[in-house]
Amino acid sequence: MTFKKNNICLGVALATITVAGALVSPHALAASSAERTAQAANRKAEMLEAQLQAMQSEIAALRAQVNNVTPATAVDSQKVQELDAWMTSVKSEPVKAKTKDNMVFFRGGYAHFDNVRGGTLDPTSNPLLGPSNPNGQLVGSITDRDAWYFGAGFDFSLDDNLWGLMDDTEVLAELGVNYTELATIQPNGISFNVPLGGGATLPAVNTESATINMATVSASPKIKFLKNSAFRPWLIPVGFELNVISPPSDAITVLTPGMVFGAGADYKVWKNLYIGADVRYHYAPGDVDGIRINALNAGGYVGIGF
Secondary structure, eight states: OHHHHHHHHHHHHHHHHHHHHHHHHHHHHHHHHHHHHHHHHHHHHHHHHHHHHHHHHHHHHHHHHHHHHHHHHHHHHHHHHHHHHHHHHHHHSOOOOOOOOOEEEEEEEEEEESSOBOOOBOOOOOGGGOTTSSSOOBOOOBOOOEEEEEEEEEEEEEESBTTTTSTTBEEEEEEEEEEEEEEEEEEEEEEEEEEEETTEEEEEEEEEEEEEEEEEEEEEEEEEOSTTSSEEEEEEEEEEEEEEEESOOTTOOOEEEEEEEEEEEEEEEETTEEEEEEEEEEEOSSOBTTBOOOEEEEEEEEEEEO
């Protein structure tokens, strides 16, 4: 009996355990599946977070690279735009023929003096000739005030637009030399001895002719208009000159300073060959020991550009 009871108790226990296992196992299985799902989700979240961090790092690196490259790229782009604008402006400008701004010229023409040119006093004293020549013979005044001249000079270009004040207006420096001849007068000077007897001689006076002329060296600023045009007017506001007169004055003075004013124009006839005309007025304040040299010149010139 005891053995049977024990068997019965064991059977009841096994049945109880079986029923409890049957009841508990679905919950256990369900719990383990949820845990696995949660763990997988956590792993995916961790992977996504790592990927986001990597993407953020790449974006930060790209931003830094863009920030470093952008200024240089902007400068290069600006330079390209400036070059494009310059090329466009150059293409839109009309084609201008190159000119030779410097010039050598040769001129000549007519001159007219404001005053007559006096002669010189021969210092030889000859009482034997009478009261008409107590202190030497005076060469009379030259009544003809007309003369002719020729000369040459250089133009050197200094500026193309009047130092920014006026477009196509050139500033040049002119250096020139001029020869002017009024007349030839006679008598003048001492030529030979006149015998007085007993071996004595007397110098003869006023038997040679003298050429009345003048040499001029000048330096002047010249303003020339209409650059790159075939026809170009110009003017000299005021220039400096030195005049050498011959014969000298009664005080044997030969040199006097003066000023020159002028205006004219030239025309390009072929390549670098020019022809022109000008008018100049030469003025010297005062006189050269009684001789005045103020004069007006008018003539033409031929120029060669270089």
